Amino acid sequence: MRIRWILAAVLLVGLIPAAPSEADSATIYLNERFEEGVDIFANGSWGMLPLADGHQGSGIKSKMNTGAHWGSSGWWYFDSNGFSEPEELYWRYYLKFDPNFYVKPPARGKLPGPATLSGSGCRGGVPSTSSHPCFSARMLFSRTYPKWGEPGYPNGPSDKTRIGFYAYHLDKAGDILPWDIDVATLDHGEWYCVEGRIKLNTPGSSNGLLEGWVDGTKAFSQDDFRFRRSNESFDIKSFWFDIYYGGSHTSPRNNEIHFDNLALSSERVGCSVGYNGTFFDDDNNIFENDIEWMAANGITNGCNPPDNTMYCPKDPVSREVMAVYLARALDLPPSPVDYFSDDNSSIFEADINRIAHAGITKGCADDQFCPKGLVDRGQMAAFLARALGLSDNGGGDLFTDDDSSIFEADIDRLATAGITKGCNPPANTMYCPRSLVDRGAMAAFIHRAVGN
Numbered sequence: 254m255r256i257r258w259i260l261a262a263v264l265l266v267g268l269i270p271a272a273p274s275e276a277d278s279a280t281i282y283l284n285e286r287f288e289e290g291v292d293i294f295a296n297g298s299w300g301m302l303p304l305a306d307g308h309q310g311s312g313i314k315s316k317m318n319t320g321a322h323w324g325s326s327g328w329w330y331f332d333s334n335g336f337s338e339p340e341e342l343y344w345r346y347y348l349k350f351d352p353n354f355y356v357k358p359p360a361r362g363k364l365p366g367p368a369t370l371s372g373s374g375c376r377g378g379v380p381s382t383s384s385h386p387c388f389s390a391r392m393l394f395s396r397t398y399p400k401w402g403e404p405g406y407p408n409g410p411s412d413k414t415r416i417g418f419y420a421y422h423l424d425k426a427g428d429i430l431p432w433d434i435d436v437a438t439l440d441h442g443e444w445y446c447v448e449g450r451i452k453l454n455t456p457g458s459s460n461g462l463l464e465g466w467v468d469g470t471k472a473f474s475q476d477d478f479r480f481r482r483s484n485e486s487f488d489i490k491s492f493w494f495d496i497y498y499g500g501s502h503t504s505p506r507n508n509e510i511h512f513d514n515l516a517l518s519s520e521r522v523g524c525s526v527g528y529n530g531t532f533f534d535d536d537n538n539i540f541e542n543d544i545e546w547m548a549a550n551g552i553t554n555g556c557n558p559p560d561n562t563m564y565c566p567k568d569p570v571s572r573e574v575m576a577v578y579l580a581r582a583l584d585l586p587p588s589p590v591d592y593f594s595d596d597n598s599s600i601f602e603a604d605i606n607r608i609a610h611a612g613i614t615k616g617c618a619d620d621q622f623c624p625k626g627l628v629d630r631g632q633m634a635a636f637l638a639r640a641l642g643l644s645d646n647g648g649g650d651l652f653t654d655d656d657s658s659i660f661e662a663d664i665d666r667l668a669t670a671g672i673t674k675g676c677n678p679p680a681n682t683m684y685c686p687r688s689l690v691d692r693g694a695m696a697a698f699i700h701r702a703v704g705n
């Protein structure tokens with residue numbers, strides 16, 4: 254996992270605006286797109302649920318059921334992720350209140366933010382003490398912002414929710430700090446880019462900073478907070494992904510809040526969720542170069558039309574997609590013949606016929622291609638050996654675990670051509686013919702087989 258964050262840091266640096274008065278280079282502590290599950294927090298991401306339709310690809314959601322307070326709660330610790338605890342932090346997440354989201358005034362709730370907790374301090378109304386020094390600067394959601402006395406006070410409209418800070422500092426345990434009503438009043442059902450910044454005070458001084466932005470527009474700034482007493486030197490220990498309804502009130506309905514694209518950094522990240530190359534979901538995948546080669550040669554368009562910003566590298570390869578890859582990679586001519594009956598509703602029928610006409614497949618049974626069947630390594634060997642016209646089997650029987658496979662001869666030909674080495678390096682005495690091939694690995698096989 255660690256290597257992913259380092260790579261993410263290197264890759265994200267280019268997105269960060271130059272800030273000559275600050276450090277030479279930003280540290281990206283976390284750049285989480287939630288494409289591979291939700292389990293990134295130290296306590297198992299308690300309560301967080303996968304979300305299919307995130308801001309970009311998949312995301313996570315938190316659900317506060319009728320009559321309940323929680324949501325979810327998770328801690329991301331700098332220390333256990335290999336970083337020194339900072340005194341200053343920028344964060345960014347995309348947030349969407351579900352279209353049916355409903356906060357019943359005067360209730361409020363908590364949203365994620367940084368925290369250094371100690372004992373039971375700096376949550377649940379318990380202040381920081383000398384024996385348990387702490388701070389927290391979670392964010393909040395609310396329909397009421399009494400400090401502002403805006404028209405319609407005390408309740409905002411039910412189809413909008415306002416956000417702000419909910420901070421535990423030395424002068425107030427649970428300070429409600431509303432953000433600018435014009436900037437931070439969020440429509441339900443819409444994604445927003447929410448950014449925050451905290452800079453802890455010089456111990457003993459009143460110079461702690463909190464700032465906030467929505468969709469890149471400044472919504473809050475106050476620079477006279479005291480988080481640390483003069484003899485206290487604690488830093489920012491964690492980012493607390495806390496979603497909670499209340500105070501004392503409980504959720505009046507099943508309320509969902511959706512999240513995506515969580516970034517933690519030493520400098521401002523901004524709202525850009527840019528990525529490398531053609532697809533975002535293969536960033537840092539070991540096959541990204543091969544996937545780019547596939548895209549550059551028109552062999553893949555992506556997996557989420559019409560956007561086609563994703564490649565789905567962890568998904569298995571279906572036989573119909575294998576047909577597409579081979580037909581395009583080899584630039585096969587159209588077939589005058591319709592070979593199979595079970596692919597007539599496949600959008601890839603023409604490609605299936607092209608590879609059949611080229612002699613690359615005979616189907617999975619009489620008159621059948623099994624277009625939705627998944628390609629295992631044995632089948633892949635047969636597809637590629639026939640596609641490339643490989644004949645040299647290197648003497649045969651190069652692997653021990655394929656002796657009963659109908660694809661053994663093709664597997665030996667594929668290995669002799671140097672397209673596979675086996676599946677148990679460094680010995681490579683086995684081929685694992687029944688293992689499925691994911692789309693990332695298939696890109697590498699096809700690149701090796703057809704490239705150059």
Ligand SMILES: [Ca+2]
Pocket residue numbers: 286287288307308309310311312513514
């Ligand atoms: Ca995502």
Ligand SMILES: [Ca+2]
Pocket residue numbers: 528529530531532533534535536537541
């Ligand atoms: Ca990419």
Ligand SMILES: [Ca+2]
Pocket residue numbers: 591592593594595596597602
């Ligand atoms: Ca057909």
Ligand SMILES: [Ca+2]
Pocket residue numbers: 650651652653654655656661
């Ligand atoms: Ca063998």
